[in-house]
Amino acid sequence: MxxxxxxxxxxxxxxxxxxxxxxxxxxxxVPPGSTWNYVWGSATLFCLIIQVITGIALGFLYQPSADVAYQSLQYIENQAFMGSFIRGMHNWGASGMVFLMGMHMIRVYINAAYKYPREMSWITGVVLMAITIVMAFTGQLLRWDNNGVWSAVVAAEQMGRIPLIGDSLAYFLLGGDTINGETLNRFFAMHVFLFPALLFLMVIYHLYLVFKNGISEPPKVGRLVDPKTYKKWYEDMLLKKGVPFFPDAIWRDAVFSALVLVVIVCLAWFVGAPALSDAPDLTNVNANPKPDWYFTWIFALFALMPMQIESYVMFLGPLIGVILIFSIPFLSKGGERSPLRRPWAIAGVIFIVLTISSLWYVGVQEPWSPRFDAKPLSEYTTVPNASPEVKKGIELFNTVGCIYCHSIGDDGGIRGPNLSDVQNRLTREQMVIRIVNGAENMPAYGGSLSKEELDAIVSFLETQYKTPNKGN
Amino acid sequence: MMACNCEDQQTEEDFKKAVDRRGFLTKITIAIGGFIGTVLAFPLITSMLDPVTRKKSVNWREIGDVNEFKENEIKMVSFENASPYEWSGKIAYSAAYIRREENNKFTAFSVNCAHLGCPVRWEADAELFMCPCHGGVYYKDGSRAAGPPPRGLYTYPIRIVNNQVEIETEALPITNISS
The missing domain is CATH 1.20.5 (Single alpha-helices involved in coiled-coils or other helix-helix interfaces)
Known part of the structure; x- marks a missing residue:
């Protein structure tokens, strides 16, 4: 037998x-010593495999049609067996792919693995990153809840900033000159057919390059890359000291990928995918479209940029960024690879990571957004024994929108300054001038408030928190 | 002897011929490949362009009786876009803010913020349009009041026919780099 x-x-x-x-x-x-720092790329690829499998699974349940897609998502989330978990896997798999790709890129940059002869690996890697970002964005739209449709509008508006062809590109993206029945199909076809096809082609080519040029050896201080001698040196080194990729190196990839799987499964099970907002409806203006976490920093950038340069940054920023990233292997061709001898490379990475992290942090906070749901001030908690005029001021503070952007104590928005002790900073006249004329980021209320209303608000601002025992 | 010489000469000639032939075959294969690629790209391109290039009618949509709009107030209305698909569902509708002033003067504002298109909300007591995304604010006449928008709110063409207020369906307003 x-x-x-x-x-x-x-x-x-x-x-x-x-x-x-x-x-x-x-x-x-592969070179000896290619150890745990070499697992990021394979883990990114592993996330792609998770995405393909969970994506196919979702494809069996999802209806890519503008009128029913939202219902089918409700079905996946609430009724389908394990549906919510599968959606969670797909969501966190995407997050993992974006995150691990970032780590892979940082690793390659810090160790200068993009230098001769691996320039094309870097270039195809950048293309893969671009495709992954497109996949992440189009996937987010397929949720097709109110957030999703408004995100499509925001994407089209960004396209609109490209000179000359902006309008055409925006309408091309939407599949018509408004959001319509074809918009979802278009994003679906891009997310499920077009970009995955490009992604697979590029992944195969990227992997082929890894085999053709070999894995970069761990850098050593003082060992320079010389394009004239490198290839021969590398081959000799492999013959002398190289170890077979399977299984001497791949076992680490397997272990790390398994770890990634455990983390993604846990996140999918315990956290799940983002909750669906209302049904898609462009006549429902009570939407607050916000991108998924990997775009939050760009979202923050759009809020914080000076108005005069914003349109140019929106168009030129990505363009210059892409050109710069593509040109890295041509700007620094050979020479030192060790990060210990390339302090500016490390400084650059730290700078970019810090910039993105801080933008991400304010993006989560959204200090620039009016807080439509701010808890109205109550006259008793704010000013005990208030005069009728002050009471009127408190009411107006709530109704005319002051509270959306200004806090009193802990309640209210954070776009403008906290006004708890404004009476110590500004005189009555200064307050009046500010409210009537507004400022760069504050509307002028001169046209909408009557003299009495204005007096009432200022009286309130002058009185509040004057009592020494303000804890009461 | 003769045959042998002939054979040698022939081989050389054959070789030359074969090389020429190979060059020709290479060219023709590339040409055929290009032709096949062009033919196959055609359906891909046309299907992507069809929704963008299809003919759309310009429509005036009734949005209500003149008396439904009070003077000096702003009211949100919804209307059907031009040429919706049968499967568009609710997505076929857009919204606009209608402002009525004295002397039957009507203005229709797009709900899309001129910054990045998010939906602005009309705050009646504050008499301001406010955007939740990045904090754009507009006055009741649609002009920019605060925040990142580079311009005021967009407007739709509006008219009154037989006491009915009508709005013209238009493309989603896109802010350009020169705005």
Whole structure:
């Protein structure tokens, strides 16, 4: 029996060539010491595999049609067996892919693995990053809740800033000159067919390059890359000290990928995908479209940029960024690879990570957004024993929108300054002038408030919190 | 002897011929490949462009009786876009803010913020339009009051026919770099 099975296997292997298929893996030599720092790329690829599988699973349940997509998502989330978990996996798999890709890129940059002869690996990697970002954005739209449709509008508006062809590109993206029945199909076709096809082609080419040029050896201080001698040196080094990729190196990829899987499963199970907002409806203006976490920093950038340069930054920023990233392997071709000898590279990475992190932090806070749901001030908690005029001022503070942007104590928005002790900073006249004339980021109320109303608000601002025992 | 010489000469000639032939075959294969690629790209491009280029009618939509709009007030209305698809569902509708002033003067503001298109909310007591995304604010006449928008709110064409207020369906307003 055992012999028979063995014969079957031998026949299959002889005619099917299975051993030959993995032979390149077993004979492919990698430099010794390519250890835990080399797992980021394979973990990104592993996330892509998760995305393909959970994506196909979602494809069996999702209806890509403008009128019912939202219902089918409700079904996936609330009724389908494990549906919510599958959606969670797809969501966190995407997050993992974006995050690990970022780590992979930082690792490659810090170790200067993009230098001769691996320039094309860097370039295809940047293309892969661009496609992944497109996938993340189009996927977010397929939720097709109110947030999703308004995000499509925001994307079209960003396209609109491109000179000359902006309008055409925006309407091309939407599939018509408004959001319509074709908009969802278009994003669906892009997310499920077009960009995955491009992604697979690029991944295959990226991997082919890894095999062709070999994995970059861990950098050593003082060992310079010289394009004239590098290839021969690398091959000699591999022959002398190289270890087979399978299994000497791949076991770490397997272990790390398994870890990634555990984390994604836990996040999918315990946190899940973002909750769906209202049904898609462009006549429902009570939407607050906000992108998923990986775009929050760009969202913050749009709020914080000076108005005069914003349109140019929106168009030129990504353009210059892409050109700069593409040109990295051509700006620094050979020479030192060790991060210890490239302090500016490390400084640059730290600078970019800090910039994105701080933008991300304010993006989560959204200090610039009016707080439509701010808790109205109550006259008793704010000013005990208030005069009728002050009471009127408190009421106006709530109704005319002051509270959306200004806090009193802990209640209210944070766009403008906290006004709890404004009476110590501004005189009555200064307050009046500010309210009537507004400022760069404050509307002028001169046209809408009557003299009495204005007096009432200022009286309130002057009185509040004057009592020493303000804790009462 | 003769045959041998002939054979040698022939081989050389054959070789030359074969090389020429190979060059020709390479060219023709590339040309055929290009032709196939062009033919196959055609359906992809046309299907992507169809929704963008299809003919759309310009429509005036009734949005209510003149008396439904009070003077010096702003009211939100919804109307059907031009040429919706049968499967558009609720997405076929857009919204606008209608402002009525004295002397039957009507203005229709787009609900899309001129910054990045988010929906602005009309805060009646504050007499301001406010955007939740990045804090854009507009006055009741649609002009920019505060925040990042580079211009005021967009407007739709509006008219009154037989005491009915009508709004013209228009493309989603897109702010350009020169705005």
């Amino acid at each position: 055992k012999k028979k099975l063995k014969n079957i296997w031998l026949w299959l292997d002889d005619r099917g060539g299975f051993s030959d298929l993995i032979k390149p893996l077993k004979t492919h030599l």
